[in-house]
Amino acid sequence: MRKPYREYKQFLTEKFGCRVHKISLDAGLTCPNRDGTAGTGGCIYCNARGSGTGAHERALSIREQIDNSMEYLRKRFKAEKFLAYFQSFSNTYAPLPRLKSLYEEALSVKDVVGITIGTRPDCVNEEILDYLAFLQKRTYLCLEYGLQSAHDRTLKIINRGHDVATFVKAVDATRRLNIPVCVHVILGLPGETEEDMLETAKFLAGLDIQAIKIHVLYVIKDTVLEQMYLKGQYKCLEREDYVRIAARFLACLPPHVVIQRVTGDPHRNELVAPSWTLEKQKNIAMLVDYMETNNLKQGSWFKKSFASISQALTGVSRNSKS
Ligand code: SF4
Numbered sequence: 001m002r003k004p005y006r007e008y009k010q011f012l013t014e015k016f017g018c019r020v021h022k023i024s025l026d027a028g029l030t031c032p033n034r035d036g037t038a039g040t041g042g043c044i045y046c047n048a049r050g051s052g053t054g055a056h057e058r059a060l061s062i063r064e065q066i067d068n069s070m071e072y073l074r075k076r077f078k079a080e081k082f083l084a085y086f087q088s089f090s091n092t093y094a095p096l097p098r099l100k101s102l103y104e105e106a107l108s109v110k111d112v113v114g115i116t117i118g119t120r121p122d123c124v125n126e127e128i129l130d131y132l133a134f135l136q137k138r139t140y141l142c143l144e145y146g147l148q149s150a151h152d153r154t155l156k157i158i159n160r161g162h163d164v165a166t167f168v169k170a171v172d173a174t175r176r177l178n179i180p181v182c183v184h185v186i187l188g189l190p191g192e193t194e195e196d197m198l199e200t201a202k203f204l205a206g207l208d209i210q211a212i213k214i215h216v217l218y219v220i221k222d223t224v225l226e227q228m229y230l231k232g233q234y235k236c237l238e239r240e241d242y243v244r245i246a247a248r249f250l251a252c253l254p255p256h257v258v259i260q261r262v263t264g265d266p267h268r269n270e271l272v273a274p275s276w277t278l279e280k281q282k283n284i285a286m287l288v289d290y291m292e293t294n295n296l297k298q299g300s301w302f303k304k305s306f307a308s309i310s311q312a313l314t315g316v317s318r319n320s321k322s
Contacts, residue, residue: 114140121170215264255299
């Protein structure tokens, strides 16, 4: 059944002509917000695994990680082709020769038709972007930037270690080379109202981006956020609130942006709260139901004038390509 938003699964099928699945990889890298370079000790919701699979700790090579997942995905989802997703930590945060060798190892595996690279906006430079532009001449490639919120005050609270202007600069440099951009956003960050979150949606709607991932903030063990939660300094979003805000967030986005994710996928053993985030399929069903009941679909509230919001938040003028 078609979703009221531009679903990633559908996008991949149209692009590659068959069932394509992402394979999450842990390349054993780190991030400047954790290793001390940005000087802050990490985002408040991140634990030592950095949203990762932990596969590198188990000493699995990139090829072994891909081989292991392929077998399962072929059986479970009838996947035929695969995208290598460098997920854990910041996957452009290493010397270029090391990055080249990691990406090439993934692309050398039969049936891998492209790579997607998760990173931070302060972890790209001209040398890396030029290489990625060269690489995408022979394969599908997407760069995924963590932003989380378009509000600098929130980025300070969550200890991101970069600001919104740095993100905009990275997106501009990436798009100048025609490399597709996916942006990660978290709803329910400390101190944010629904209006703040929808402003993030409008801000992104005014930028030249190709895809978005959204999920609710969840509390995992051994994080600063866990301490805040236990002391009563942070309250998680209720499921109904998340569903409503996510639906409205999608309504603000232009219809061409691919929605790669609408829920989180916490590790059961690491999750502190909220427990409803474990019910992924139910959450998606509730979101779709809310959108249909309220006659909303992606793009319902989109306006070209949203470009002025990104201009107001960054002081830089730019045009939407929608
Ligand atoms: S940028 Fe990613 S890996 Fe680095 S501290 Fe934040 S969540 Fe963790």
